[in-house]
Amino acid sequence: MIHGVALLAACFLFGRVLGEYLGIWIGIDANVGGVGFSMVLLIGAVQWMHNHGRLNPQFESGVIFWGNLYIPVIVAMSAVQNVKGALSSGLIAVLAGIIPTALCFLLVPWLSRLIRTSSDEVSPEKEIKP
Amino acid sequence: MNTLTEQMFRDGLMIAVISASLIMALSAWLGVRFTNSKIPGPAIAIFSGLALAYLGGTLTGGSSGIADVGLFSGFALLGGSLLRDFTIVATAMGARFSEMKKAGLPGVLALLLGVVVSFAAGVCLAGLMGYRDPKSLATIGAGACTFIVGPVTGSAIGASSEVIALSIAAGVIKSIGVTIATPWVAKSIGLNSPQSAMIYGGLIGTTSGVAAGLAATDPKLVPYGAITATFYTGLGCLLCPSVLYLILQWMLN
Numbered sequence: 364m365i366h367g368v369a370l371l372a373a374c375f376l377f378g379r380v381l382g383e384y385l386g387i388w389i390g391i392d393a394n395v396g397g398v399g400f401s402m403v404l405l406i407g408a409v410q411w412m413h414n415h416g417r418l419n420p421q422f423e424s425g426v427i428f429w430g431n432l433y434i435p436v437i438v439a440m441s442a443v444q445n446v447k448g449a450l451s452s453g454l455i456a457v458l459a460g461i462i463p464t465a466l467c468f469l470l471v472p473w474l475s476r477l478i479r480t481s482s483d484e485v486s487p488e489k490e491i492k493p
Numbered sequence: 494m495n496t497l498t499e500q501m502f503r504d505g506l507m508i509a510v511i512s513a514s515l516i517m518a519l520s521a522w523l524g525v526r527f528t529n530s531k532i533p534g535p536a537i538a539i540f541s542g543l544a545l546a547y548l549g550g551t552l553t554g555g556s557s558g559i560a561d562v563g564l565f566s567g568f569a570l571l572g573g574s575l576l577r578d579f580t581i582v583a584t585a586m587g588a589r590f591s592e593m594k595k596a597g598l599p600g601v602l603a604l605l606l607g608v609v610v611s612f613a614a615g616v617c618l619a620g621l622m623g624y625r626d627p628k629s630l631a632t633i634g635a636g637a638c639t640f641i642v643g644p645v646t647g648s649a650i651g652a653s654s655e656v657i658a659l660s661i662a663a664g665v666i667k668s669i670g671v672t673i674a675t676p677w678v679a680k681s682i683g684l685n686s687p688q689s690a691m692i693y694g695g696l697i698g699t700t701s702g703v704a705a706g707l708a709a710t711d712p713k714l715v716p717y718g719a720i721t722a723t724f725y726t727g728l729g730c731l732l733c734p735s736v737l738y739l740i741l742q743w744m745l746n
Contacts, residue, residue: 441542447550460666
């Protein structure tokens, strides 16, 4: 099990380092896509192990345990947001937080349709159910 | 009695874990008992978390929600960025490259559109509310992206600290709003596949809101939304203080 946790930690660290370097490279003092890189590394590593028959339930449980902790962590994260401060800083902050986001929500179905049509062209026999 | 309270303060993380577990159990029960399972348990739990944060802010006047109440200080560690990112990465265990490839170009387009649309809408709103100088407009527009893009942009172009604070608030409200709204609108915007989750993550971008909103909608979609959302803040920090700010300046003159 510890090996699963170790793989997760290794991917996490390496992804973060990549994110830091990308940030420095484009001149931003922030981690750019570190979590994304880590996830891609983890997916790649797990798929490689799967293909080579090195994946066992013990190993997987080391990663799955942390993945399942995700929701309680998000609950705790919600509980430490500055909700009071955000709501009391005025109408403009509330509007600027809500209205542009609502517009983006409306774009989701439109862009999702683009995927459906483009993947239909590649594989017409594979129909994606709506 | 003194030893007991001392012990509890020292083991803040354990208190936080137990409290989070109680909140989740209570929320799951409430969801089944009173909403006929229509509102998922995690959604109620996350909303309860936000309510607790408001309570904490009201009681202490601090800025870190319930973690400012001594007994619950462990929430700051449990809900901090280290554990959040670590557990998000772990959810990738359930994701597949083959699914991600299908999002391809529309995924990238979603990221670009997400930043540009949020910025433009934020700028228009700020303009309607009476802001006229390009620095304030751009900073509030950037705040409509995420609460990191706002201050990064504001300090890069030299906006006033009130406007920067405002942009942070806008970003935080976005993240809270996304958390609450996602499970409600998921069906009507067709948020039901890994591909639509990637599009959604790219368009909305606020990682904590996207991840919490998807967790409340369908936990299987979390890794896909998170993977695009994680690039959004970086892209926003790149575009807002440079290209978008210059375009805005050019349009105003």
